[in-house]
Amino acid sequence: MKNFFFRVLCGFFLGLSIFAPGFSGSVIAIIMGIYRDLVRIASNPFKQLKRNILFCLPLGIGVALSGVLFVLAFQFLFEAHAKATYLLMVGLIAGNLPVLGAQAKKCGFKPRYLLGGACAFAAVFAFCVLAVDLGQAAGTENLAVGLPMLALSGFAGGAVAFMPGMSISTVLIVMGVYGRLLFAAESLLRLDFTPLLPFGLFCACALLGLVLASRGIKFVFDRYPGFANAMVLGFMAGSLAGILIQSLRMHDEGFTWLLGGAMLAAGAGISLLFVALGKRLQKAE
Numbered sequence: 548m549k550n551f552f553f554r555v556l557c558g559f560f561l562g563l564s565i566f567a568p569g570f571s572g573s574v575i576a577i578i579m580g581i582y583r584d585l586v587r588i589a590s591n592p593f594k595q596l597k598r599n600i601l602f603c604l605p606l607g608i609g610v611a612l613s614g615v616l617f618v619l620a621f622q623f624l625f626e627a628h629a630k631a632t633y634l635l636m637v638g639l640i641a642g643n644l645p646v647l648g649a650q651a652k653k654c655g656f657k658p659r660y661l662l663g664g665a666c667a668f669a670a671v672f673a674f675c676v677l678a679v680d681l682g683q684a685a686g687t688e689n690l691a692v693g694l695p696m697l698a699l700s701g702f703a704g705g706a707v708a709f710m711p712g713m714s715i716s717t718v719l720i721v722m723g724v725y726g727r728l729l730f731a732a733e734s735l736l737r738l739d740f741t742p743l744l745p746f747g748l749f750c751a752c753a754l755l756g757l758v759l760a761s762r763g764i765k766f767v768f769d770r771y772p773g774f775a776n777a778m779v780l781g782f783m784a785g786s787l788a789g790i791l792i793q794s795l796r797m798h799d800e801g802f803t804w805l806l807g808g809a810m811l812a813a814g815a816g817i818s819l820l821f822v823a824l825g826k827r828l829q830k831a832e
Contacts, residue, residue: 551605557581558609564715565610566617566729569784571640571714577779578643578818581606586709586768589761617733630802631810633794640787640813647783660777667781668788671713675789694748698722701749705756709764710782724749782815 558581564572576582588599649690651660700722707713719725730750731742794807 554581554602554605555612555825556593558606558611559718560609562610563584563617565614566716567821569718573709573713574640574643574783574786576709577579577647578639578709581656582709583768586761586765589709589757590765591762592758606766614732615736618729618736627801628799628806630768630794630797630799631806633797634807635810635814637787637794639818640783640790640814642815642818644783644787647776647780651773651780654776655773656777657773660774663774664781664784667778668785671782671785672789672792673737674713675786676792696722697724697727697745697749698752699748702756703753704749705753706760707760708753708757712784713782767819784829 557575560575560579561572564575576585585600588625592599637682668690678723700719703722704715704718708715716725728746731746732739734742735746767778
């Protein structure tokens with residue numbers, strides 16, 4: 548029962564990663580110790596089907612809960628305290644970096660892995676910084692995006708879902724569909740089913756991208772664990788640096804460093820708490 552509620556909580560924060568720009572769902576999965584399980588299930592969902600359903604059911608409940616809450620509260624959170632919220636994300640990632648470093652060392656670190664880690668850092672850092680300008684230029688309220696672009700963005704969002712450090716919502720901002728999808732989700736919560744077709748198309752393409760990409764990610768982790776963990780560390784560090792640059796570039800009249808420091812510390816504390824809680828529950832299984 549404890550594991551059930553813990554996974555509901557995991558699902559809640561995984562749902563947050565869908566809506567919060569720069570917030571990586573794979574980072575949350577790594578923090579909570581469920582990343583490998585999710586990749587395994589996504590790469591072959593029909594193998595051990597009953598076990599997979601029992602594992603994913605509480606996650607789905609948590610994602611649904613966070614979806615309802617954050618779709619309704621999202622605009623207020625980022626409009627009122629955008630800079631502080633980004634610093635919360637920085638803290639969440641920073642609190643887990645020492646754990647990932649230890650994991651990379653445990654898997655057998657070799658100097659040549661530094662190249663892969665550096666490339667991962669550079670890629671996600673550039674992506675995060677670029678996403679700010681592209682997202683502002685595209686406009687998050689663009690509702691005139693056609694179905695082909697929704698399908699393409701869904702596939703791209705699903706493909707990056709299990710790439711540590713990558714953010715689904717950041718990809719959607721870059722592709723100019725983020726505002727439309729938030730509008731569609733909010734309409735469905737009001738029982739307005741007008742956007743059901745485009746929203747369903749997006750979800751189906753996202754699922755396809757997730758399944759196809761997860762097989763490649765699983766292969767890399769199984770065959771080259773040391774290199775894969777070095778890449779994860781690079782992705783995480785690049786994501787942290789990119790989001791930090793985003794937050795420092797933001798103009799937020801209501802921001803104070805007291806609030807920002809508190810959010811940063813809270814993020815690091817939550818991250819460390821989930822690492823400890825995840826380890827404890829894994830031992831109890």
